[in-house]
Amino acid sequence: MIEFSHFSYTYPGRETPALHDVSLQIAEGSFVLVTGTSGAGKSTLLRALSGLVPHFSGGRVSGQIRVDGHDPLHEGPRVLSRVVGTVFQNPEAQAVLERVEAEIAFGLENAAVPLAEMRERVDEVLALLDLRPLRDRRLSTLSGGERQRVAIATALALRPRVLVLDEPTSQLDPEAAADLLEALARLNRELDLTIVLTEHRLERVLPYADRVVALAGGELAAEGPVPEILDRIPQLPPVATLARSLGWETLPQTLAQARRFLTLDGHSTVPGPNGSAGRRPNGSGGGNGHSPAPLLHVHDVHFAYGETQVIRGVSFEVHPGEVVALMGANGSGKTTLLKTIVGLLPAGRGEVWLNGRLTAGRDVAEIAQEVAYLPQTPDDLLFADSVREELAITLRNHGLSPDAAQIDPLLARLGLSTSAGRYPRDLSVGQRQRVALGAVMVTHPSLLLLDEPTRGLDYAAKQELVALWRQWRAEGMGLLLVTHDVELVALVADRVLFLEEGRVAQAGPAVAVFDALPRFAPQVARLFPGRGWLTVEDALAGLNVPG
Amino acid sequence: MEKGNCHLDARAWLVWVLAAAALAMTIRNPLYTVILLLIARVVDVACGRPDAGLDLPLGRIAVTVLFFATLFNGLFVHSGRTVLFALPATWPLIGGPITVEGMAYGLETGLILLALLFLFVTFNRVVSPGELVRLTPRAFHDLGVVVLIAITYVPETARHLERIREAQAIRGHRLRGLRDWRPVIIPLLVGGLERAMSVAEAMVARGYGATAGREQSPRMLIGLVLGLLLLLAGWLLAFWYDLLGWSLLGSGGLLLGVLLWRNGRRVIHTRYRPRPWTRQDTLLSVAALVPLLVVFVPWPFLAQDTLGYTPYPLIHLPPFDPVIGLVLLLFTLPAILSTGATRPNVEGPAYD
Numbered sequence: 001m002i003e004f005s006h007f008s009y010t011y012p013g014r015e016t017p018a019l020h021d022v023s024l025q026i027a028e029g030s031f032v033l034v035t036g037t038s039g040a041g042k043s044t045l046l047r048a049l050s051g052l053v054p055h056f057s058g059g060r061v062s063g064q065i066r067v068d069g070h071d072p073l074h075e076g077p078r079v080l081s082r083v084v085g086t087v088f089q090n091p092e093a094q095a096v097l098e099r100v101e102a103e104i105a106f107g108l109e110n111a112a113v114p115l116a117e118m119r120e121r122v123d124e125v126l127a128l129l130d131l132r133p134l135r136d137r138r139l140s141t142l143s144g145g146e147r148q149r150v151a152i153a154t155a156l157a158l159r160p161r162v163l164v165l166d167e168p169t170s171q172l173d174p175e176a177a178a179d180l181l182e183a184l185a186r187l188n189r190e191l192d193l194t195i196v197l198t199e200h201r202l203e204r205v206l207p208y209a210d211r212v213v214a215l216a217g218g219e220l221a222a223e224g225p226v227p228e229i230l231d232r233i234p235q236l237p238p239v240a241t242l243a244r245s246l247g248w249e250t251l252p253q254t255l256a257q258a259r260r261f262l263t264l265d266g267h268s269t270v271p272g273p274n275g276s277a278g279r280r281p282n283g284s285g286g287g288n289g290h291s292p293a294p295l296l297h298v299h300d301v302h303f304a305y306g307e308t309q310v311i312r313g314v315s316f317e318v319h320p321g322e323v324v325a326l327m328g329a330n331g332s333g334k335t336t337l338l339k340t341i342v343g344l345l346p347a348g349r350g351e352v353w354l355n356g357r358l359t360a361g362r363d364v365a366e367i368a369q370e371v372a373y374l375p376q377t378p379d380d381l382l383f384a385d386s387v388r389e390e391l392a393i394t395l396r397n398h399g400l401s402p403d404a405a406q407i408d409p410l411l412a413r414l415g416l417s418t419s420a421g422r423y424p425r426d427l428s429v430g431q432r433q434r435v436a437l438g439a440v441m442v443t444h445p446s447l448l449l450l451d452e453p454t455r456g457l458d459y460a461a462k463q464e465l466v467a468l469w470r471q472w473r474a475e476g477m478g479l480l481l482v483t484h485d486v487e488l489v490a491l492v493a494d495r496v497l498f499l500e501e502g503r504v505a506q507a508g509p510a511v512a513v514f515d516a517l518p519r520f521a522p523q524v525a526r527l528f529p530g531r532g533w534l535t536v537e538d539a540l541a542g543l544n545v546p547g
Numbered sequence: 548m549e550k551g552n553c554h555l556d557a558r559a560w561l562v563w564v565l566a567a568a569a570l571a572m573t574i575r576n577p578l579y580t581v582i583l584l585l586i587a588r589v590v591d592v593a594c595g596r597p598d599a600g601l602d603l604p605l606g607r608i609a610v611t612v613l614f615f616a617t618l619f620n621g622l623f624v625h626s627g628r629t630v631l632f633a634l635p636a637t638w639p640l641i642g643g644p645i646t647v648e649g650m651a652y653g654l655e656t657g658l659i660l661l662a663l664l665f666l667f668v669t670f671n672r673v674v675s676p677g678e679l680v681r682l683t684p685r686a687f688h689d690l691g692v693v694v695l696i697a698i699t700y701v702p703e704t705a706r707h708l709e710r711i712r713e714a715q716a717i718r719g720h721r722l723r724g725l726r727d728w729r730p731v732i733i734p735l736l737v738g739g740l741e742r743a744m745s746v747a748e749a750m751v752a753r754g755y756g757a758t759a760g761r762e763q764s765p766r767m768l769i770g771l772v773l774g775l776l777l778l779l780a781g782w783l784l785a786f787w788y789d790l791l792g793w794s795l796l797g798s799g800g801l802l803l804g805v806l807l808w809r810n811g812r813r814v815i816h817t818r819y820r821p822r823p824w825t826r827q828d829t830l831l832s833v834a835a836l837v838p839l840l841v842v843f844v845p846w847p848f849l850a851q852d853t854l855g856y857t858p859y860p861l862i863h864l865p866p867f868d869p870v871i872g873l874v875l876l877l878f879t880l881p882a883i884l885s886t887g888a889t890r891p892n893v894e895g896p897a898y899d
Contacts, residue, residue, distance in 0.1 A: 056751050081754030092703065093742050094749035096696055098677060107753040112817050158754060344713050365719035373717045380707075380714040383733035393730075397719035425737065439718060 002026040007063035018044040029192040036215035037458040042198040050084040051077040085155025087165040091147035101135045125153040145176030165197040173484045203237030207254040235459040238523040295478040301350035312502040318478040325489040326482045328499035334482045342373045371447040378436030388420040391442045430461030447478045490522035490534035553594035553885040557678035559828040564670040566835040571662040576856040580658045586878045587665035593882035595672035613657040620653025651858040774803035834877045841874045
């Protein structure tokens with residue numbers, strides 16, 4: 001179905017190739033996961049399949065690609081759009097028209113498909129992706145998961161043989177992501193559609209994939225059927241990492257497999273005694289919970305956009321040296337709550353206390369000196385000519401002197417000392433994220449609010465962030481973290497608040513909340529229910545295996 | 548099925564708005580103008596799309612336009628016999644007698660402006676941007692799509708602007724002078740460019756422009772320019788040399804028409820759920836043209852002198868011909884059709 005032979009590609013104006021001498025074959029009906037760190041060439045590989053590389057991006061190519069008998073390098077994306085359907089990361093940036101049905105028909109209109117057939121095809125893909133009830137809706141009223149399903153329907157309407165998806169679940173909550181992947185698996189089974197997708201969160205996708213292509217630095221690092229290849233991939237999902245540490249011969253691909261292996265291995269998977277003994281608190285100062293003065297005290301806060309109630313009476317506290325994770329489905333009010341805390345949105349009712357002082361009536365800039373807030377898109381913050389200047393500007397905004405003594409230690413901690421003079425937008429996603437973090441943290445606030453900080457980050461970049469947060473927590477800072485990434489929550493959070501329709505539905509230590517919400521729980525917690533383990537380290541310590 | 552629009556074709560709506568606007572511009576009689584203005588509002592209420600997103604404070608706009616039109620004409624035009632008071636003649640422009648007639652004339656002009664504004668607001672609220680773009684000739688299909696994307700792009704950019712403003716505010720940024728816009732403008736431009744690139748990429752990936760046999764020949768372009776030049780030259784010459792001017796104008800128009808038609812035939816694309824032209828559409832188009840015929844053809848039974856009213860030299864009540872008033876009411880037809888139970892049985896939603 002797909003064949004790369006000695007394919008190399010260099011983006012225009014670059015010296016080093018984005019992909020170098022890649023040769024691989026993918027059979028029809030495969031479900032392929034492409035992995036690798038940021039900049040490993042995953043997106044480039046996907047775009048080469050549809051001819052976007054090099055026809056849209058420019059640059060130099062060598063080697064050959066065949067997709068279902070076509071040559072994307074010569075025929076280009078317009079011809080290949082009938083063979084390869086493409087779905088991109090950001091659902092907002094790929095829609096052209098206003099309404100679901102029109103959006104799906106758009107590609108067909110351009111392909112001059114006759115009217116009768118067009119109707120038939122639109123009906124068909126609406127049914128395939130469970131979109132029938134939404135056919136007349138405006139795209140702007142749909143949730144992220146629904147919009148991604150529309151994007152898939154749009155691609156499928158042209159009846160491609162291959163569907164290519166670039167991090168399709170990165171903006172979705174765990175449930176929406178699982179639904180989307182289920183839909184893809186069904187298409188793969190029923191239509192024998194070949195699926196090629198990239199994703200950083202392996203634990204989400206690996207259960208569905210039957211083949212993995214691992215890229216590193218633009219070269220093919222490993223490639224093959226999942227069972228054979230797992231032990232050659234550096235970053236694995238928790239169950240597989242655990243199995244590797246336990247010395248199992250075959251690494252499990254799914255939770256169900258892991259459970260089977262575990263029973264064979266003589267370990268009990270029945271719920272253990274409900275003791276918190278298995279769980280050591282995250283970090284040193286975390287989770288003590290009886291600190292006299294909370295950094296942040298939110299009391300019965302309400303907020304409405306016009307008539308729509310978004311926050312309906314939320315109360316909680318964040319103490320020094322504590323990481324609190326704020327979870328919940330898309331649209332449950334998490335971001336709105338953060339904005340209410342920093343004063344960007346006025347609380348309709350209720351109070352926010354920061355370091356023992358009410359925030360009501362205070363200026364956003366003044367509040368921001370005590371509480372840092374990193375918004376979802378850090379690129380919105382960056383505009384200066386250098387990384388150092390980015391931090392200095394924040395200090396000047398607050399009327400503080402931008403001296404090196406304030407800036408340099410923070411840059412060193414963020415791992416940005418060597419790039420202090422560089423233009424922020426030339427840096428990698430992970431580095432830009434840290435520059436933005438520096439820009440909000442340079443006033444040494446006591447509390448840090450983070451909105452989806454690991455979106456689009458690879459494993460290494462995520463690890464660096466986690467290490468940084470742990471340091472800050474050890475120094476007595478409080479962190480409030482909005483995220484969909486359950487494995488991240490398992491790693492760093494002391495407590496979890498779970499929002500549902502603007503109310504706190506669950507709150508408490510991470511272990512307890514995950515016990516109550518198995519659909520949102522990390523893999524280790526689902527593998528060993530009731531033991532109070534969340535991470536691989538927890539499990540290894542509990543099983544008395546030296547990690 | 549989409550509410551609003553009164554299930555009429557965008558082309559019929561176009562006839563409606565152009566005919567009504569043509570009358571609003573040519574008639575100078577506040578009584579008729581007020582009728583047109585009210586019709587625009589009635590049709591808007593009856594047929595406007597609930598999600599049109601064009602919620603202008605029409606009341607405030609109306610008061611402002613009328614107030615300033617009255618004030619300016621009153622201050623600058625000093626004819627008329629009914630003098631209210633006089634400003635010292637040494638004051639430039641506004642010095643002189645201030646008259647009721649001057650103000651009345653200003654008010655009349657203000658009403659005409661308002662009627663035009665309200666008509667186009669109504670048109671925008673009944674016809675969606677998508678339908679509007681479909682009105683472009685097939686040769687301009689690509690251009691139409693680009694416009695359509697631009698329309699969806701604007702609200703997205705507004706949301707982005709708000710996000711950046713918030714992001715900068717929490718860094719202690721305050722917007723005071725022009726220089727303070729830099730932290731907002733740079734991320735907006737960079738982000739906008741990135742989004743434009745991804746939309747373009749998504750469109751290419753979906754086969755946009757995949758139509759067969761469409762080499763945009765330079766001859767076509769030259770022809771278009773030539774046609775436009777002929778049109779312009781003919782129009783200018785027609786002031787002095789009637790025959791030559793008109794024949795140039797005609798041949799330019801013919802050339803353009805042929806080129807657009809030929810190019811349109813080469814653009815091969817189909818249309819999803821085309822909305823059939825219904826009897827109601829015909830009815831509306833005809834009904835909208837009737838007032839034009841009535842007003843511009845010198846019928847013996849009509850008091851056409853009521854069409855132009857001027858308050859000078861002495862203010863008096865504007866004349867009124869009930870037949871013309873009644874004929875203007877034909878423009879309310881969309882609202883009347885919307886109350887009738889007879890709706891065209893369009894298969895599927897008529898959004899297009």
